[in-house]
Amino acid sequence: xxxxxxxKPAYYQDSVALMWISRRVHACAGVHKAAVMMATPQNKDIxxxxxxxxxxxxxxxxxxxxxxxxxxxxxxxxxxxxxxEQWLAKPVGEEKNSTTSSQxxxxxxxxxxxxxxxxAVISVPGVYAAAESLKALKNxxxxxxxxxxxxxxxxxxxxxxxxxRGLLLMGPDCGTAFIGGVPLGFANAxxxxxxxxxxxxxxxxxxxxxxxxxxxxxxxxxxxxxxRDLSMGVGGITTLDALEILARDEQTKVVVLVSKPPAxxxxxxxxxxxxxxxxxxVLCLLGNNNTTSRRGVYxxxxxxxxxxxxVVLERGEAPGTDTVEGSxxxxxxxxxxxxxxxxxxGGTLAEEALLILxxxxxxxxxxxxxxxxxxxxxxSKENTIVDMGSDEFTVGRPHPMIDFSYRLERFQREVADPxxxxxxMDVVLGFGSHPDPAAELVPPISEAIxxxxxxNRDLNIVLNVVGTDADPQDYTAQVTRLKTAxxxxxxxxxxxxxxxxxxxxxxxxxLELEVNKQ
Amino acid sequence: xxxxxxxxxxxIDPASLGGKxxxxxxxxLIRITSARPVVVDMLPARKVIPGMSSNTILHAGPxxxxxxxxxxxxxxxxxxxLYEGMASSPDEAEKLxxxxxxxxxxxxxxxxxxxxxxxxxxxxxxxxVVNETFGNLAFSTMNxxxxxxxxxxxxxxxxxxxxxWMEYRLAPAMKYLIExxxxxxxxxxxxxxxxxxxxxxxxxxxxxxxxxxxxxPVLVDSDLDSSMVREVISFLGNHEHFFLNLAMAACxxxxxxxxxxxxxxxxxxxxxxxxxxxxxxxxxxDRWFTEEATIPQGLYFPGYSESDANPDxxxxxxxxxxxxxxxxxxxxxxxxxxxxxxxxxxxxLTREMYEITVGTNDSYRLPNMxxxxxxxxxxxxxxxxxxxxxxxxxxxxHKEPGHGxxxxxIVRVPRGAFExxxxxxxxxxxxxxxxxx
Numbered sequence: 001x002x003x004x005x006x007x008k009p010a011y012y013q014d015s016v017a018l019m020w021i022s023r024r025v026h027a028c029a030g031v032h033k034a035a036v037m038m039a040t041p042q043n044k045d046i047x048x049x050x051x052x053x054x055x056x057x058x059x060x061x062x063x064x065x066x067x068x069x070x071x072x073x074x075x076x077x078x079x080x081x082x083x084x085e086q087w088l089a090k091p092v093g094e095e096k097n098s099t100t101s102s103q104x105x106x107x108x109x110x111x112x113x114x115x116x117x118x119x120a121v122i123s124v125p126g127v128y129a130a131a132e133s134l135k136a137l138k139n140x141x142x143x144x145x146x147x148x149x150x151x152x153x154x155x156x157x158x159x160x161x162x163x164x165r166g167l168l169l170m171g172p173d174c175g176t177a178f179i180g181g182v183p184l185g186f187a188n189a190x191x192x193x194x195x196x197x198x199x200x201x202x203x204x205x206x207x208x209x210x211x212x213x214x215x216x217x218x219x220x221x222x223x224x225x226x227x228r229d230l231s232m233g234v235g236g237i238t239t240l241d242a243l244e245i246l247a248r249d250e251q252t253k254v255v256v257l258v259s260k261p262p263a264x265x266x267x268x269x270x271x272x273x274x275x276x277x278x279x280x281x282v283l284c285l286l287g288n289n290n291t292t293s294r295r296g297v298y299x300x301x302x303x304x305x306x307x308x309x310x311v312v313l314e315r316g317e318a319p320g321t322d323t324v325e326g327s328x329x330x331x332x333x334x335x336x337x338x339x340x341x342x343x344x345x346g347g348t349l350a351e352e353a354l355l356i357l358x359x360x361x362x363x364x365x366x367x368x369x370x371x372x373x374x375x376x377x378x379x380s381k382e383n384t385i386v387d388m389g390s391d392e393f394t395v396g397r398p399h400p401m402i403d404f405s406y407r408l409e410r411f412q413r414e415v416a417d418p419x420x421x422x423x424x425m426d427v428v429l430g431f432g433s434h435p436d437p438a439a440e441l442v443p444p445i446s447e448a449i450x451x452x453x454x455x456n457r458d459l460n461i462v463l464n465v466v467g468t469d470a471d472p473q474d475y476t477a478q479v480t481r482l483k484t485a486x487x488x489x490x491x492x493x494x495x496x497x498x499x500x501x502x503x504x505x506x507x508x509x510x511l512e513l514e515v516n517k518q
Numbered sequence: 519x520x521x522x523x524x525x526x527x528x529x530i531d532p533a534s535l536g537g538k539x540x541x542x543x544x545x546x547l548i549r550i551t552s553a554r555p556v557v558v559d560m561l562p563a564r565k566v567i568p569g570m571s572s573n574t575i576l577h578a579g580p581x582x583x584x585x586x587x588x589x590x591x592x593x594x595x596x597x598x599x600l601y602e603g604m605a606s607s608p609d610e611a612e613k614l615x616x617x618x619x620x621x622x623x624x625x626x627x628x629x630x631x632x633x634x635x636x637x638x639x640x641x642x643x644x645x646x647v648v649n650e651t652f653g654n655l656a657f658s659t660m661n662x663x664x665x666x667x668x669x670x671x672x673x674x675x676x677x678x679x680x681x682x683w684m685e686y687r688l689a690p691a692m693k694y695l696i697e698x699x700x701x702x703x704x705x706x707x708x709x710x711x712x713x714x715x716x717x718x719x720x721x722x723x724x725x726x727x728x729x730x731x732x733x734x735p736v737l738v739d740s741d742l743d744s745s746m747v748r749e750v751i752s753f754l755g756n757h758e759h760f761f762l763n764l765a766m767a768a769c770x771x772x773x774x775x776x777x778x779x780x781x782x783x784x785x786x787x788x789x790x791x792x793x794x795x796x797x798x799x800x801x802x803x804d805r806w807f808t809e810e811a812t813i814p815q816g817l818y819f820p821g822y823s824e825s826d827a828n829p830d831x832x833x834x835x836x837x838x839x840x841x842x843x844x845x846x847x848x849x850x851x852x853x854x855x856x857x858x859x860x861x862x863x864x865x866x867l868t869r870e871m872y873e874i875t876v877g878t879n880d881s882y883r884l885p886n887m888x889x890x891x892x893x894x895x896x897x898x899x900x901x902x903x904x905x906x907x908x909x910x911x912x913x914x915x916h917k918e919p920g921h922g923x924x925x926x927x928i929v930r931v932p933r934g935a936f937e938x939x940x941x942x943x944x945x946x947x948x949x950x951x952x953x954x955x
Contacts (some may be wrong), residue, residue: 010554010650011881012709038706089880105873105904108528131524138529138536164528165531346573 193218816927
């Protein structure tokens with residue numbers, strides 16, 4: 001029989017709590033008797049009678065706590081003492097928050113409550129965003145930085161720090177990511193698979209992911225980089241790090257990089273990297289018409305093009321030279337009808353539509369850098385495409401992917417212009433977006449179509465819906481409702497733009513046949 | 519500010535600035551929770567407090583000169599000069615105070631603490647508390663009782679008479695008691711009192727009773743003059759707040775051991791002089807970071823209102839600094855009635871304090887909050903980051919000298935003091951501002 005005692009000096013505990021711990025200790029394997037008590041004279045008597053009185057107990061004072069066990073073996077006794085210490089160190093129950101949802105006032109508390117978390121999603125006003133990102137990086141977390149208005153200097157410093165620490169800083173102004181099956185920001189419910197995406201463009205990534213899903217492929221990860229990542233200043237830090245992750249990731253078979261054309265020096269770095277990936281890479285650099293002859297690198301001219309190439313490559317097939325439908329036509333069309341007005345919520349989608357339409361019909365006004373600049377983005381001129389998600393429209397207002405009111409106001413104004421014959425819009429479904437865009441769009445669209453029919457006016461409303469059937473809004477259900485309202489729904493953004501162009505050149509009748517086939 | 523917080527925030531890399539701060543703060547938490555304050559003596563201030571000359575008067579809060587002192591503190595200084603026999607009338611005392619012959623210094627600068635005006639003069643007997651773990655000493659006077667007392671700025675004959683009685687009758691009895699008991703372990707009394715509904719700042723009834731329970735048998739059984747024993751027992755028996763000054767000295771002994779840890783952002787003192795609230799931070803030595811004191815919210819005695827109240831005053835916020843007092847209000851819900859609160863409010867306030875502290879003190883547990891340890895070691899960074907200001911339970915003194923206590927309530931430590939301290943930490947430890955300048 002072994003008796004072991006441990007004295008914790010000046011360690012007052014309520015006797016009920018101690019009796020509770022005594023019972024736990026007593027239940028330990030090989031333990032005969034156990035006492036966890038304050039060493040008051042009365043308690044010492046109890047221990048003496050129990051045969052648990054040692055010299056250490058004798059020396060302990062009334063403010064000291066003693067733990068005494070008698071056990072079969074030395075190990076059993078030591079184990080029981082350790083057990084007692086553990087119970088003492090831990091409150092009986094961690095204090096529970098009585099409110100139903102947990103709100104934390106700082107990152108450290110959040111990290112404590114969610115051990116193992118490795119990504120921080122940061123969405124705070126820009127002036128605080130850099131500071132919060134720094135904190136997250138210091139805590140070893142990857143950062144999904146949704147906020148904008150972060151200075152270029154801060155972005156560079158944060159990305160350098162992230163790189164040094166082997167962490168990924170997605171953003172700033174990063175709208176979309178899909179990491180290991182978890183969608184962040186604006187993202188869609190897509191099948192998992194072997195296609196990894198890196199992109200400076202949120203809606204562009206969403207379009208590709210949804211098309212990949214629709215065409216039978218799957219996504220491994222998608223990393224947003226922030227729109228400035230491929231600029232000279234940032235030098236593609238996040239893009240290169242994300243490519244590195246995808247290069248090492250076993251699940252990823254094909255890599256897609258989607259962006260505006262990078263700064264030339266950065267482009268060179270990126271091309272060097274993607275040339276040595278050891279996996280096929282699809283490059284979709286919107287507005288870039290150069291091709292590359294590097295092996296395993298495929299140039300896509302549109303988002304749809306990129307998605308289709310990726311799916312083919314994921315299946316392990318060799319893409320033909322021109323397997324892609326809906327590629328950018330080189331021929332200019334003769335415009336016979338009225339004007340086009342494009343009202344977009346996705347910046348990249350607006351940009352792609354602009355590039356296609358410009359190739360088809362010539363001059364297009366817009367608030368995008370690629371278009372003929374509108375004097376006032378609130379007023380359209382001739383053929384116009386506006387990105388309604390850009391800052392001049394969103395300051396003090398929710399994003400048009402969430403709130404349709406401002407876009408619908410503009411829609412009414414465009415429809416009221418008798419010279420307008422085509423309205424082109426995107427509808428982005430998925431997490432973070434409006435829960436039911438059709439409910440917002442159906443009444444004004446059917447009203448406008450009805451009114452146009454009544455007055456024999458040629459008015460076409462062309463939509464592209466970005467989404468999947470697994471999205472909370474359900475792609476098929478949304479499309480059906482929008483078609484019933486009289487809208488023409490194209491399968492991709494590029495095709496929506498082409499359809500708009502053809503409508504402008506040929507009028508409605510011919511095209512409806514084509515659309516109905518799809 | 520957000521950038522400074524980020525720059526100084528915890529970092530998993532131990533060699534980085536944030537890593538050094540994190541480990542320094544853990545060190546402070548360990549020092550605070552492993553402290554073992556024990557009363558070992560009762561001696562006149564001049565014999566035991568370092569640098570206490572015959573014309574030194576210690577006061578509560580950060581440093582302040584006579585001409586800036588608030589009413590109750592001036593009243594208490596006048597009372598102390600009368601008590602010491604250095605003046606024979608309030609007028610004379612005031613002239614002496616102005617003359618520059620009196621050396622005023624914060625209690626905190628001499629390892630001491632005093633409630634409200636916090637006046638300690640050379641003849642006043644003080645508790646001598648040793649932190650047995652680290653060997654450092656702390657001092658405080660004995661509590662005079664409720665109502666018109668020196669600490670609230672009253673100085674009439676009755677006040678002085680009581681102080682004299684304390685010096686000649688109470689102090690010897692307490693000295694005898696300490697000797698017979700071979701020291702009194704304050705940590706275990708505080709721990710038990712917290713389980714009995716005290717927070718050991720505004721509510722000390724359980725702690726005082728525990729002390730009385732130790733004292734009475736010894737005093738009754740002593741060879742002390744029987745009339746003296748009767749007086750002392752009757753004084754202790756009628757005094758619900760007697761333990762407060764012992765709790766304060768225990769907390770001071772505890773926190774002094776956590777001072778001067780390089781990189782440490784833990785608050786080691788919060789104190790108020792009735793004009794300013796000041797804090798000290800471990801990694802910044804004995805510098806004070808101050809902000810204008812505010813009027814506590816609370817309940818007033820009949821005939822008094824907020825317009826009579828002096829701004830926040832006293833060293834007793836040392837209890838909150840050590841993680842008890844208002845920080846453990848959840849275990850002492852009776853106290854929130856001062857502000858019309860419910861037990862749920864008390865728990866909510868305590869829960870808030872976990873957001874601004876480094877960790878918990880497992881010696882001080884809160885039964886009705888699942889026995890969680892008290893929120894301990896206030897982190898300047900967390901205060902600034904969350905905007906949650908430390909809460910303090912406090913008495914309210916009349917703003918004019920001579921009146922005394924008019925109420926009690928709660929008050930928050932102003933944010934500015936923490937922002938100043940945080941800036942100073944950044945200047946001292948991150949002068950180059952390596953990231954995010």
